[in-house]
Amino acid sequence: MRVLKFLLWTCVALFSAVLLGLSGTYLYLSPNLPAAETLRNVRMQVPLRIYSADDLLIAEFGEMRRTPIRFEDIPPDFISALLAAEDDNFANHYGVDVKSLMRAAAQLVKSGQIQTGGSTITMQVAKNFFLSSERSFSRKANEILLALQIERALSKNEILELYVNKIYLGNRAYGIEAAAQVYYGKSIDQLSLAQLAMIAGLPKAPSRYNPVVNPERAKIRRDWILLRMFELGRIDRLRYEQALAETVEVRAQAIAPPQIEAPYVAEMARAELVGQYGGDAYTEGYRVYTSVRGDLQEAANQALRSGLIDYDQRHGWRGPEARFPGLDNAAWLAKLAEQRTLGGLEPAIVSRVERDGIRVLTRGGAEEAVAWQSMKWARPHLATNSLGRAPQKPADVVQSGDLIRVQRQADGSLRFVQLPQVQGALVSLDPRDGAIRALIGGFSFEQSNYNRAAQAKRQPGSSFKPFVYSAALDKGFTAASLIDDAPIEFVDPYTGKVWRPKNDNNTFLGPIRMREALYRSRNLVSIRLLQEIGIDYAVDYGTRTFGLPRDDLPRNFSLALGTANLTPLEVASGYTVFANGGYRVQPYLITRIDDRDGNTLFRANPPRVPEARPAAVQTTAEVPGESPAQAERVMDARTAYIMTSMLQDVIKRGTARRALALQRSDIAGKTGTTNEQKDSWFAGYNGDFVTTAWAGFDQPQSLGRGEYGGTLALPIWMRYMSVALKDLPPHLPPEPDGLLRLRVDPASGRAAAAGAGDAFFELFRSDMPPQPATFEPRGFTQDHFSNEAAPVPIDLF
Known part of the structure; x- marks a missing residue:
């Protein structure tokens, strides 16, 4: 009896000691434990996502x-x-599984090291949200106590939801939905049973069981999980065997694959969000919707890159990017791994030169053919305006081991290309509210993230002239006014420097109508117009009417020839005034910002022109139930209409005749080429889209003889607009009231006499009819010369 009593009291004492120990531990640790109820309002880090209008x-x-x-x-x-x-045992325990803890303790006693933590999912939630990953008894005690609190505060479903959204699953994926996208490119509800089991095996050790890094080990764990599901009765034998037979096919992506390629747009939106929300922009799960349309953005990408590649090939082959002769395929693959695809141009190494083409090794390890037909353009580049002899065979162009670029065609074949040195930009706006519909700021964002569409200040050349002409129309000139296209000379009274501006072909046509002068892009007429209206008036008009930055407009007569410094976006914004009938709209990109819960934090409601817009191109920025502000009228509708008529003639009979190939009656625009062909421009529009294309070198240099706005920028514009306007009916602002169509004498610019055989119809504002007397061309005096900025010789059209 004494022995039994001793054993009984010993057990009571041990139990009391354990109970006191646990109570003491709880009393010691509990004041520092966070409240489990805070998990109901936990905010996980969610990345910023940028979307298109569609x-x-x-x-x-x-x-x-x-x-x-x-x-x-x-x-x-x-x-x-x-x-x-x-x-x-998740459904049955209360946050702590005693058997698992005892198993972990036994492993610790046996091995002297912590093998497993015996943690339940609830304990892992406690650790992931509140504790560190430190392996210690105190941390484990905190974990147990928190798990017990969590089980009291939350339901099993809530605990599971927290767990599957919090856990790290490798490759920057946090949560099961991100893991499904990273490894399989699908949503979690689209995965097969085997794929779900693969992801379920990652929490234990994301790096060890990563199916990309260790596919064999990952498959072993997947198969073990499938076996456990079968043993527990969660799946039947048929599903178990089918899942076991499924191969491991995964792809790892650090970020979600973009559905459209618009990195310059993404960067503009990102910068705006960070400016508004700071560092929280990256973690609060904002969803940003832009005005860009996916189909138009893809068209802009293709148009710009094709145009720059075409230019590049006109100026010859500069040779391979590098040479690696005498290496084997493994060494070549290592070299290729260091290269990136830029603007859709893939790196490749020539593995064999044949009579009818070459064989190249691509980064995927495949050896593919490149036909000789796609290499015939590769005359050696000697200088900007000089090429070597045309190659006669592939060996005249490349050698084995050369690192080159290839472009994959729609049929899967490879085209021989090289990475262009020339750059470009394209931006397309909706003229009714300023929405940016497409924007690309360079050949490749990976090559250079400098956004030339919005940041590159370049001289617009003759694409600036419509701003001067419209100012002249509003000051009393008409499309039929005669201006003298004759030599002119300016002398700086302080330095004696002489400026003799000239036309592109150094010819002079004498008195010429303004309409004809614009579509022929006569430089001397533009200068004389600027003289007549005054530089101050022109600068004020450009700033007030078109929103041009005043500080970038030179205060001298070279302004008439486009020596301002403007971005393609600023030029396009100015042309919207012509396209919408005289209203000022501001370009904008972000239409809506939603938080992680789908609540709208911001919705754009920009001023719009009052005319109704066709449903086919309706903007997504309209606020339901809220009337948008009306855009400010900054130009007489009659002036805008006459300017559009004159700019249509640039296409019908002027420097942009190539655009007639689009077979559209509703397009208008102006080419621009700066001195020594350093910049190539085309700004054009109809009632649905205003688009500006620019091309040039980042460090200004000549594009070469024959490279003008009509040969480089215009084809880019045409490629894009052919897609943008496809299936859309002709659309321009309607003809306003207060216009006259009168027959004009071409020799005098005044109303023609009855029966005049060579007279033609011209548009006039009813308050500005033709001059009653014969127009006498006027010349300059030295008083007109501005010394605020020395003019430079420039040859623009």
Whole structure:
């Protein structure tokens, strides 16, 4: 009896000691434990996502890739797989599984090291949200106490939802939805049973069981999870065997793949969000919707790159990017791994030169053919205006081991190309409210993230002339006014420097109508117009009417020839005034910002022109139930209409005749080429889109003889607009009231006499009819010369 009493009291004492120890531990640790109820309002880091107007993903920014999902959206098969792998007693315990803890303790005693933590899913939630990953008894005690609190505060479903959205699963993926996108490019509800089991095996050790890095080990764990699901009765034998037979096919992507390529647009939106929300922009799950349309952006990408490649090939082959002769395929693949695809141009190494083409090794390890037909353009580049002899065979162009570029065609074949040195930009706006519909700021964002569409200040050349002509129309000139196209000379009274501006071909036509002078792009007429209206008036008009930055407009007569410094976006914005009938709109990109819960934080409601817009090109920025502000009228509608008529003639009979190939009656625009062909421009529009294309070198240099706005920028514009205007009916602002169509004498510019055989019809404002007397061309005096900025010789058209 004494022995039994001793044993009994010993057990009571031990139990009391354990109870006192646990109580003491709880009393010691509990004051420092966070409240489990805070998990109901936890805010996980969610990246910033940028979308197009048609809801296509453009880009994602943020260190943690996460897309939280609700418990109701978790596939039941995944829950079964996860519980089989991590906590098959989850439904029955209260946050702590005593058997698992005892098993972990036994392993510790046996090996002297912590093998497993015996953690339940609830304990892992406690650790992931509140504790560190430190392996210590105090941390484990905190974890147990928190798990007990969590079980009291939250339901099992809520605990599972927190867990599957928080866990790290490798490759920057946090949560199961992000992992599904990273490894399979699908949503979690689109995965097969085997794929769900693969993801369920990642929480234990994301790096060890990563199916990209260790596919064999990942498959072993996947198969073990499938076996556990079968043993637990979660799946039947047929599904088990089918899942076992499925091969491991994954792809790893650090970020979500963009559905459209618009990195310059994404960067503009990102910068605006960071400016507004600071660092929270990357973690608060904002969804930003832009005005860019996916189809138009893709058309802009293709148009600009094709135009720059065409120019590049006209100026010859500069040779391979590097040479690696005498190496084997493994060494070549290592070299290729260091290269990036730029603007759709893939790196490749010539593996064999044949009579009818070459064989190249691509980064994927495949050896593919490049036909000789695609190499015939590769005459050696000697200088900007000089090429070597045409190659007669592939060996005249490349050698084995040469690092080159190839472009994959729609049929899968490869085309021989080289990475252009020339750059360009294209921006397209909706003239009714300023929405940016497409924008590309260079050949490749990976090559250079400098956004030439919005940041590059370049001289617009003759594409600036419509701004001067419209100012003249509003000051009393008409499209029939005669201006003398004759030599002119300016002498700086302080330096004696002489400026003799000239036309592009150094010819002079004498008195010429303004309409003809614009479509022929006569420089001396533009200068004389600027003299007549005055530089101050022209600068004020350009700033007030077109929104041009005053500081970038030179205060001398070279302004008439386009020596201002403007971005393609600023030029396009100015042309919207012509395209919409005289209203000022501001370019904008972001139409809506939603938070992670779908609440709209911002919705653009820009001023719009009052005319109705066709449904085919309706903007997404309109606020339901809220009338937009009306855009400010900055130009008489009659002036805008006459300018559009004159700019249509640039296409019908002027420097942009190539655009007649579009077979559109509603397009207007102006070419621009700066001194020594350093910049090539075309700015054009109809009632639906205003688009500006620019091309040139980042460090200004001549594009070469014959490279003008009509030969380089215009084809880019045409490629884009052929897609943008496809299936759209002709559209220009309607003819306003107060216009006259009168027969004009071409020799005098005044109303023609009855029966005059060579008279023609011209548009006039009713308050500005033709001059009653014969126009006498006027010349300059030295008093007209401005000394505020020395003019430079310039040859523009």
